[in-house]
Amino acid sequence: MKFRYDLQEPSFTVRSIDIQNVTRSKNYRHFVRQGRIKHGFIYTVRGKMRNTFSYGERKTIDVGAGELIFIPKGCVYTGTYMEEGTEIKIVQFEIAEGELPEYLASPVKLELPNAGELMEAFFVPTEHHTHNHPFYHFSCLYNLLWQIDENYARIPKKYKKLQAAFLEIVEHWDRNETVAYYASLCDMSEANFRRLFREYTGKSPIEYRNELRLVNAQSKLRSGEYNVSEAATLCGFSNLSFFIRLYKKKFGYTPKKE
Secondary structure, eight states, rough: OOOOOOOOOSSEEEEEEEEEEEOOOOTTTTSSSOOOSSSEEEEEOOOOOOOOOOOOOSSEEEETTTTTTEEETTEEEEEOOOOOTTTEEEEEEEEEOOOOGGSSSSSSOOOOOOOHHHHHHSSSSTSSSOOTTTTTHHHHHHHHHHHHHHHHSSGGGGGGGHHHHHHHHHHOHHHHHHHHHHHTTTTHHHHHHHHHHHHHHOOOOOHHHHHHHHHHHHHHHTSSOOOHHHHHHTTTTTOOOHHHHHHHHHSOGGGGGG
């Protein structure tokens, strides 16, 4: 029996890839006054970077060790190395055809659990790959873009306006921001934001944030490095009994049993 599958075409293709590995001393500044000449993924291996963007309302994005930022072509900004020996890996590229998705239209810190592994692949290929093969770096870049798309493009069109709030909650789940703050990121009233958020997730914004906190608390407890009180505090819970109650509700047992 013969099968035919019509595969979906990508919305854009890439060309002209280059990679850089940079280490600088504390307070070194890199000025991009004419705008980036290419789109770029920048991964902080160690130390900390501060990126200050000079367009419209001034915006600053701090990127610590193990974190990935995307900066589109044309952005004017200053990159400051905040710690001694800060090391970054940069992957730059041009668009051959089409255009980037909306979530990559402006500078954004990306929540990607395996970002380090994906970026390292550009610099240290596995034993099963030939580093100088013309397709190698293209395969790495498309793999990176695919995994980012899997993380950020799953929200149906109806709920796309919630994207900014989701990114903020995922990146900074330990911060005690108000629902009004999250709503403002999406340019929505608090009432409409609450309604749409619950409609999409089945949870309130605070319940959704607490879910992320509980998962991170579980990870800390299982590491053996933290006791229950420490894990609760580090994950944003100031009330220990409240933390224990939520933990038991989610996992079916108290945190002491981890």
